[in-house]
Amino acid sequence: QVQLVESGGGLVQAGGSLRLSCAASASIFSLNAMGWYRLAPGKQRELVAAITSGGSANYADDVKGRFYISRDIARNTVYLQMNSLKPEDTAVYYCNAEQRSSSVNYWGKGTLVTVSS
Numbered sequence: 563q564v565q566l567v568e569s570g571g572g573l574v575q576a577g578g579s580l581r582l583s584c585a586a587s588a589s590i591f592s593l594n595a596m597g598w599y600r601l602a603p604g605k606q607r608e609l610v611a612a613i614t615s616g617g618s619a620n621y622a623d624d625v626k627g628r629f630y631i632s633r634d635i636a637r638n639t640v641y642l643q644m645n646s647l648k649p650e651d652t653a654v655y656y657c658n659a660e661q662r663s664s665s666v667n668y669w670g671k672g673t674l675v676t677v678s679s
Contacts, residue, residue, distance in 0.1 A: 564668040565586070566659055566670035567584070567670060567671075568670040568673040573678065574675075574676070574678070575677070576647060576677055576679050577647065579643070579644060580675060582598065582644070582675075584596065584598070584639060587638070588638065590615060590633060590635055590638050590640075591662075592661065592662050593661060594660040595613065596612065596633070597609060597612030597658045597659075598610040598631065598655055598656070598658070599656045599658055600654065602650075608622060610642065611625065612631065612658075613632070613633055617633075624650075625651075628646045629642060629645070642655070644675070648677060651675060652676050654675075657669070
């Protein structure tokens, strides 16, 4: 079983920045990929960004050029740097990881990001 612990959410003004962290209890190389999803009021959960065990990253169209996903292999931690935040980025952000051996998806408890206008 993989545990994911997120941190870094909070309240920020539009145009500001936040960095989210997700620490995994397993080696990054035991996971096919790690990613960030978000759930906003009245919307479906959507993928924001993901990074594979090989280091390849992909982003949702509306965050490209503003958000950046990175990782610290030694710390088994993935980061989401969010810049130029907009009110529509307000959501609960969840860390996700797929275990390589079982293909089971694990989720963190989520961290709230609120962007004020």
